[in-house]
Amino acid sequence: MLNIIALLVFFLLLFTLIYLFGEYIAWIYKDETKSKSNLPNKLKFIKKLDRPFKFVEDRIFSFLNIDQNKEMNWKQYLFSLLIFNGVLFIFLFLVFKFQNILPLNPLNLEGMSWDQAFHTASTFISNTNQQHYGGEILSYFSQLFAVGLAMFLSAGTGLALAPAFTRGIQNEEESKLGNFYVNLIKGLIRFLLPVSFVVALLLISQGSPQWFGGEIIVNTIEGVKQAIRVGPVAGIEAIKTLGTNGGGFFAANAAHPFENPTILSNIVLNLIMLASPMAIIYAFGIWIGKRRHGVILIGALFVIFLGLFWVTAAGEMQPNRAVTMVKGDVHIDQSLGNMEGKETRFGSLLSSLWAISTTSTTNGAVNSMHNSYNPQGSVGPFLAMAMNCLYNGVGVGLLNLMTYIFICVFIAGLMIGRAPQYLGKQIEWREVKIAALIILLLPVLVLFPTSIAVITKVGKEAIHNPGFTGFSEVLYEMFSAAANNGSGFEGLMDNSVFYNLLNGGAILMGRYLPIFGQLLIAGYLSQKKIRPETEGTLKVENLSFLVLFVGVMIIIGGLIFMPALAVGPIAEMLSGGM
């Protein structure tokens, strides 16, 4: 009962935050998206922020020599994005490879191998943050000047895609989607930076360090030396969570008491992790002048989210089987549920909530170790990643959602026997084809590498746990890479040339190919006429659309992966262990 009240309070806070973030983000890109609605009266005060922000932005634009009024078509937009991310990639690669000769390395850590530097640079430019290393092997220079930087810029890149895509829907027979650099910089300066700063201060107040001292050596009361690694943790933790990044400062990620010190910090991080991608979906509704449509979309995703959460929480409140099997008349009090790999302060419920939040938003930070979950518990995170269309990443989440919507509208069109239309735009074979290709890309990028890994010696050697879980480890890693999620089953010994190249490649393709396809769709839509709504138009603001959309997502997103999941966690669950 108490748990249900706790969840209700949590979701109430979440919806409030989505409302605030959503209205705010919608306001930021009001002009860039040709928004059809305004700030609600009670939030009008936000407009006062415009002048100081504009002052800073104008200085940045003139330094960069960018003409704010010069807009780009979809090709130019994609081109600027790719070049910007490419330059960032080269910079990150060099920092990781040569951190040994760079400053701010008080512990004299070594540079990464070329393959690990390739994987790590790919993962951070693409907002994936899959880590084939423990955070403790990075110098402060790498943490601040590579990881921290990329966390802002990759989230900004994702965020900048949302207004451009929306513009494609709002335009009528024109080609300009906006200016990539303007959208990027506005998102960084107005949303990601100030919100991160506030969250980071809150984290410091809870005990997350922001310190540059390397290690603190203490002498314990038992006379043992303990070296305690500190660092500028709080600042990175804030943008890591807000920007759906997820790469931990420490190997233990958000389970580490310095990253996530208290229950309060856990609640705050969990809230902003969900709110930032969800708010963009809400903002989309505002831009197109149909707030209700945004609410319906969030609602549809929320139904699936709750289902997955229920499966996982119910699984994790059960005892861990390894504990149940203890013999020799030791009686164990298992009322806390499965505590292997979980922190005392969070317990099973908050750990399960986080696990589903982090996988359904492509965040990837963990506050408990998914590898030690009960088989039933691990099904939820698996499915949340497989669908890759729940709230998903900042900005790109909206684009992935739209991809599913086109399929959904197409199927609905077939069912009612009318030409499919979405928000007045005719959805034709070109758009549906591209959308289908984007959706099929994920199984290709997940299942092919998985099969290569499980039939090769080098792939199999990395497996940490025996049996079905071993297969789950590999499958999870491939999902995490291709879906740009970054969450880890963690057991897999993945720092090898084989996994670094395989995952690194999948990460890059999983990020940039869908962006290419989605901008192309935006370009097509932008050229079309907007048709007036008639009685035959599919209504997107009612409950039947919600049901239809949930159905399409479960059938397409979930069932593609059923066979693979059946060999992993489901087989383990049914077999009762080994």
Next chain:
Amino acid sequence: MSVKKNVVTAVKLIVLSLLIFSIIYPLLLGGVGQLFADKASGSIIYQNGKAVGSRLIGQNFVSDSYFISRPSSINYDASTSGSDNLAASNPKLQQRIAADSMKIKVKYQPGNRDVPVDLITESGSALDPHISPEAAYFQVSYLVEQTGISESTLNSLIEEHTESKLLGLFGESRVNVLELNLALEEVLD
């Protein structure tokens, strides 16, 4: 924009971003974070002027006169972190838990009392500073024998150091083992 102009803009933007996000942002945070005194620098606890640990980082207590922490595959070496990631179906986990619960049984003689599950499972960070209150009460009768402190004193120490759920709703109640042991030491002196 041409390729060249795009590259120049990208490089300039990355340089500017380094200044904003990698230098000003963390330094400003570090500065303002000083408002929270020791919290920004690792919540270090001092005893007689000497650093004995961090409030947030668990320690491995082996002496018979202290409360013990949860098992840790890295022995609470805080220069690293992260559990052993053993799956529920892994025989290694079953063996480890069987061995740990046997040790607990021999040391604490639970009789028909239940062993709290957190004393035989590893945390995610392997640096968990807390145990459940039940896990602390479980150790009381043994510590009465070892230290000679009365049961009621130990119970009230645990009660004092029990942190409850947030708003009575979120998370789990817990006891900070290092702080509890420091308090226990004070009683001993």
